[in-house]
Amino acid sequence: MDRRSLIKHAGIAGVLAAGVAPAVHAQQAMRWRIASSFPKSLDTIFGAAEVFAKKVGELSGGKFTITVHAGGELMPPFGVLDGTSNGTVEMAHTAPYYFFGKDPTYALDCAIPFGLNSRQMTAWMYQGNGLSLMREFYANVGIVNFPMGNTGAQMGGWYRKEIKSLADMKGLKMRIGGFGGKVLERIGAVPQNIPGGEIYQSLEKGTIDAAEWVGPYDDLKLGFNKVAPHYYYPGWWEGGPQLTLFVNKKAYDGLSSEYKAMIETAAAYAHTDMQAKYDAKNPAALKTLVSQGTKLHPFPADVMNAAFKAAEQIYAELSASNPAWKKIYADFSAFRRDQNLWFRFTENAFDSFMQRQKL
Known part of the structure; x- marks a missing residue:
C-alpha cells in the first residue's frame, strides 16, 4: 500500500501507529523574510508579524522559517509595497492606507474615515466580498493579500x-x-x-x-x-483599521498547497491575536496616561x-x-449600511447601556 492510500484508509491514528510521518515533513525547507512597516518597540502591531512567523514555524514543524524585519531594516517603512511587488522580499506586514497616494483604493483594505469598525471589517473581508475584491485589485501589482490584525477603534x-x-x-x-x-x-x-x-x-x-x-x-x-x-x-x-500581510504572488504560487494553507491559517491567528492584545492592554494604559x-x-x-x-x-x-x-x-458602503442597521439594535444598544452602569 502506498503512502497516500495508507493515510486515506488508516486515518491519523493508524498513520501514527504505522510510523508514517505527516505530509508536512516531506515539504521542502523554506526560508522567507517579512518586512514590517513598524518599529520593534511596538510589541502589538510589529509583534503581529512575529506571531505569524512563529505560527508558520510551528505548523510546518520548523520547515518553513520566516524572519521578521522592522521598518527601515531591509527597506523604508513605506517601501514595503514596492519591495513585495518586485520580489525584493517575499512578504510584508503593513497598513495599506499608507499607499493611498499611489491609489486611494489601497485604503479600503485598511480603513477610511467613517468606515467599518473592526468586527464589521472582518465580516466584510471573510464573509462579504472584501477579500475577493481586494485580491483582484492587488493582482495588478503581483501581490496576494491576507488580513493580519486590527487595532480596533483608535483614539483621535x-x-x-x-x-x-x-x-x-x-x-x-x-x-x-x-x-x-x-x-x-x-x-x-x-x-x-x-x-x-x-x-x-x-x-x-x-x-x-x-x-x-x-x-x-x-x-x-x-x-x-x-x-x-x-x-x-x-x-x-x-x-477599525486592518493590517495586511502582503505576499509576492510569484513566490506564493510556487508554494505547496500545505504551505499556502499554513500562511492563511497563521495570518488569521495573528489577525485575532492583535486585537485581543489591544483590547486587553489599552484600559490600563489609558488609566496610566490620565494619572x-x-x-x-x-x-x-x-x-x-x-x-x-x-x-x-x-x-x-x-x-x-x-x-x-x-x-x-460600492460594495463596501452597501455592507456598511446593513452593518450599521444591525449594530444599532445590538452592539450599540448593549454597549451604551453597559457603559452607563457603575460596575
Whole structure:
C-alpha cells in the first residue's frame, strides 16, 4: 500500500501507529523574510508579524522559517509595497492606507474615515466580498493579500493645544496616516505622513502640532503624552483599521498547497491575536496616561460633522474618477449600511447601556 492510500484508509491514528510521518515533513525547507512597516518597540502591531512567523514555524514543524524585519531594516517603512511587488522580499506586514497616494483604493483594505469598525471589517473581508475584491485589485501589482490584525477603534490623537472648535483645525500640522489626511485637509488642517518611529521627535521639536498613532498602549510606550497633553477621541478616520500581510504572488504560487494553507491559517491567528492584545492592554494604559496628567477630550461636534461631510464628498469624487475605487467602495458602503442597521439594535444598544452602569 502506498503512502497516500495508507493515510486515506488508516486515518491519523493508524498513520501514527504505522510510523508514517505527516505530509508536512516531506515539504521542502523554506526560508522567507517579512518586512514590517513598524518599529520593534511596538510589541502589538510589529509583534503581529512575529506571531505569524512563529505560527508558520510551528505548523510546518520548523520547515518553513520566516524572519521578521522592522521598518527601515531591509527597506523604508513605506517601501514595503514596492519591495513585495518586485520580489525584493517575499512578504510584508503593513497598513495599506499608507499607499493611498499611489491609489486611494489601497485604503479600503485598511480603513477610511467613517468606515467599518473592526468586527464589521472582518465580516466584510471573510464573509462579504472584501477579500475577493481586494485580491483582484492587488493582482495588478503581483501581490496576494491576507488580513493580519486590527487595532480596533483608535483614539483621535495628541494635540499640543486644545481644539475647541472647527476653527482650531485651520493650519494645524498633524501627523496622520492614510486617507484621514485628505479629509483633514478639506477642513483646514495640514496632514503629514510620518512613520511611527519619527513622530515623537517631530512633536517634541514643534515640527508638527498634533499626531495620531493608535491608542493608549502604543501611545504610552511612544511617550506622546510628554510632548502633547491633549488626547482626543474618537479616531473617526480609523474605526477599525486592518493590517495586511502582503505576499509576492510569484513566490506564493510556487508554494505547496500545505504551505499556502499554513500562511492563511497563521495570518488569521495573528489577525485575532492583535486585537485581543489591544483590547486587553489599552484600559490600563489609558488609566496610566490620565494619572500622568493627560487631558481627555471628545472632538467638538462641528469638527465631527465637517469631517463627515468632507469624507462623503471625497468618496463621491473618487467614485466618479477611479473605476477601481468605485467598484470596491460600492460594495463596501452597501455592507456598511446593513452593518450599521444591525449594530444599532445590538452592539450599540448593549454597549451604551453597559457603559452607563457603575460596575
